[in-house]
Structures are given as structure tokens and as C-alpha cells.
Amino acid sequence: KQEVTQIPAALSVPEGENLVLNCSFTDSAIYNLQWFRQDPGKGLTSLLLIQSSQREQTSGRLNASLDKSSGRSTLYIAASQPGDSATYLCAVKGGGADGLTFGKGTHLIIQP
Amino acid sequence: DAGITQSPRHKVTETGTPVTLRCHQTENHRYMYWYRQDPGHGLRLIHYSYGVKDTDKGEVSDGYSVSRSKTEDFLLTLESATSSQTSVYFCAISASVTEAFFGQGTRLTVV
Numbered sequence: 584k585q586e587v588t589q590i591p592a593a594l595s596v597p598e599g600e601n602l603v604l605n606c607s608f609t610d611s612a613i614y615n616l617q618w619f620r621q622d623p624g625k626g627l628t629s630l631l632l633i634q635s636s637q638r639e640q641t642s643g644r645l646n647a648s649l650d651k652s653s654g655r656s657t658l659y660i661a662a663s664q665p666g667d668s669a670t671y672l673c674a675v676k677g678g679g680a681d682g683l684t685f686g687k688g689t690h691l692i693i694q695p
Numbered sequence: 696d697a698g699i700t701q702s703p704r705h706k707v708t709e710t711g712t713p714v715t716l717r718c719h720q721t722e723n724h725r726y727m728y729w730y731r732q733d734p735g736h737g738l739r740l741i742h743y744s745y746g747v748k749d750t751d752k753g754e755v756s757d758g759y760s761v762s763r764s765k766t767e768d769f770l771l772t773l774e775s776a777t778s779s780q781t782s783v784y785f786c787a788i789s790a791s792v793t794e795a796f797f798g799q800g801t802r803l804t805v806v
Contacts (some may be wrong), residue, residue, distance in 0.1 A: 615792065625799065628797075629796060638798060680743065682740040682753060683788065684740075687735075688737065
């Protein structure tokens, strides 16, 4: 059974810092890995999708990397802003039609 | 934003009553999913559909049933609601083994 772990569970940093969120998964046979953002009381917003054949994806100040063989992904946030405060979720897609397996998230607070 | 609408957005119901949550999409995506989100457990898959009338169980399917009679609609039914089914329910869609998009969620409270 696939298990996804996110470290740290919570993180508080001052504005302007670069930071890294970590995600690990136990079964390397994945089709893709997706990073989401969730604001309190809201749905999930897709940030980045990395296919299993890719090493990284970038969108603005966000960069996600994937090392499938070691079962690890990182989300790098450059020049953090208070508006980046949210919970960040990592999820992997295995084979077949079934859905994503999620980590429990990293709760991020950016202090002004 | 992907065209996904969940209804209702909030519901309070009594133990033992049936409840149906609706997910409607305008993207014509083949795959639809129901998840629940609980503190300490994260998001877990309840049921999913890979086409009209084609559904299967996820990790936490006990006490839930689903139906998909049209591409755009995926219904989740709690046959007899229990307090353990108090949760936030999310619908998601995807075209294939690609990016998944989520609805805004339904907050269900069973009293």
C-alpha cells in the first residue's frame, strides 16, 4: 500500500526566505506526483504536476523536483510572501483508474 | 478554474438518515472521485468512477455508495448517516492519468 509522508508538518518563517517542503512515498511505481495548496475552509488548488518521466517542474516562484527511484519530491518556494501561507499537500498517482494518495500536508505560515 | 460544482456546500443531518452529495462537472472528464478529509488522516479516497456506470471502491468505502448515470454527474450516498461520517467531502476530476482538479468541498455534520 502506497504511503506518503510530508515533512515538516508545520513551518513558520519570516517573509522573504526561500524554503523547501519535503514529500516521500514508499512505492516508486507512480505515474505522476502533484502538489496542491489548500487555504482554510477551501478546496485544493493544483500547483504543479510532475510526470514520472520528469525531474522537475517550475511555475513562477515554485519549483518541484521528483526523484522517483528514491521516492522523494521537494517543493521549493522562492522569496516567500505572507500570501503563501496555506497548507501544502503532496499526492501521488499510481497505476490504474484509482485516485491519488495524499500526504497529511505541511502547514506553512509566512510572517510579515 | 476547472468546472466542478459540489452541492450542497454545507449540510447538517441526523444519525440514521440518508444523505446524497452531488458533484457536477462541465469539463467532460472521464474520471471522477470522491474523497473525505479528516484531521489526522488527510484526504482519503472513498469511491471513484472511470466512466458512465463504471465505479469502484476506494480506501474508505464502507457505508457509502455512488452512482454515475451521466458523464457530468457523480453522486455520493450515505445510506444511513453515522457520526463517524462527519467530514469534509471533496469531489475531483481528471481527463486520464493527468492533473486532478478538485471542487470546493461539502462540509457534512451528522448529529
